[in-house]
Amino acid sequence: MTEKLQKVLARSGYGSRREIEAMIGAGRIRVNGKVAQVGERIDADASVRIDGHEVVIKSESSVVCRVLTYHKPEGELCTRKDPEGRPTVYERLPRMSGARWVAVGRLDVNTSGLLLFTTDGELANRLMHPSQEVEREYAVRIFGEVTDAMINRLKKGVQLEDGVAQFDTIKAAGGGEGMNHWYHVTLKEGRNREVRRLWESQEVQVSRLIRVRYGDIKLESGLPQGGWSELDLEQVNELRAKVGLPPEDKSFIDPRHQESKQRKFAKIRRATSKRKDRLREAQRVNKNKRK
Incomplete structure (x- = not known):
């Protein structure tokens, strides 16, 4: 069975379909040694490389769909890296092995508020697509x-x-x-x-x-700017159902050890404060280097 390349890579956490199509158009992706084409279909045994690095193709059953809500402050960029060293939204997110966070849409540098991130590029694609009317x-x-x-x-x-x-x-x-x-x-x-x-x-x-x-996800009262919170399995499946995706059966959140919002947000505020201090110091060092 074959699937579209951009769908497979989105599911495997390498970006939204739109981001992957842009990579394909720029010639950054190769399949079995040949430059990939938008709409190309691949099977499970295909060798895929992005910028020369081999990627891991994941089956639907092996992907755990995680979703974060993030309270973006003004002044942060919705990009993975900034050549000028300015802060980005990705710097504050939890690190993962074998997957990466995909942003659901963007907010410009002067806009604050709710941003969603997910490990499932197909979910991100559907939440952003105009046909879903989210x-x-x-x-x-x-x-x-x-x-x-x-x-x-x-x-x-x-x-x-x-x-x-x-x-x-x-x-x-x-x-x-x-x-x-x-x-x-x-x-x-x-x-x-x-x-x-x-x-x-x-x-x-x-x-x-x-x-x-x-959609139905609100910016939680008490979530500090620069803080993130992970949706539980029920919330993830409500989001997936809204855009016609099957339910997830795995979660990184153990319902037996759920903290109260007050305690959880207090921890987030402490972690956010420490991160702000580190970011300010990094920005100061970068500024001195450019002088």
Whole structure:
């Protein structure tokens, strides 16, 4: 039985399907000694190399689907490595052997809030794909006067440089001072900087942007910025069912040793504080080296 190369590599934890297709297009992947093609099918005995390094092909039964929620701070990049030494979201995640974390979508450097990571690239692909219509919710602080006419246009659809876009819902959230006002907005796609560009099309400015929900997964109250929390088996399977994937039967979380949220988040805050200190020191060293 053969399967598509990008599906196999996504399942094996080498990236989302989109990331792998980009690697194939760049000629970075070889199958049985030949440069791979997008859509190519392989069998279980195929020899696959990425950037010259042989990769381990995993069967569906051998992959444990893990999912993390991560509270991204402003200033972190959604990339694995930054040539300028700036902090990335991957630096704070737990290390693994034989697998790697795949981000479900991205947040730009000035946006904070909920990011999902998984070891299952197929799950990441489906959660991001527009056909699944997985809803994202953002808390957004707007600087400028917002009128009913603006809100109607944003819900009906406005023309951006990459096509028509719109919010599904817009709700005033109160708070803010002077010309700053908070709103909660939802939409079912994740184009680059889409929330900001939609508001800016109405000649107002986004002064703060926080993703608070992805599908049914919410940014947990008490999870500190820079902290992560792993979903239990029931939560993972609810997420998988939402995008038509079969249930998982294995988990890294032992339900017999579950901690209270208060205790768990206290540990996360301590670990996050120590990591912040290490990152600041690394950034200081990198800055001195560039001088």
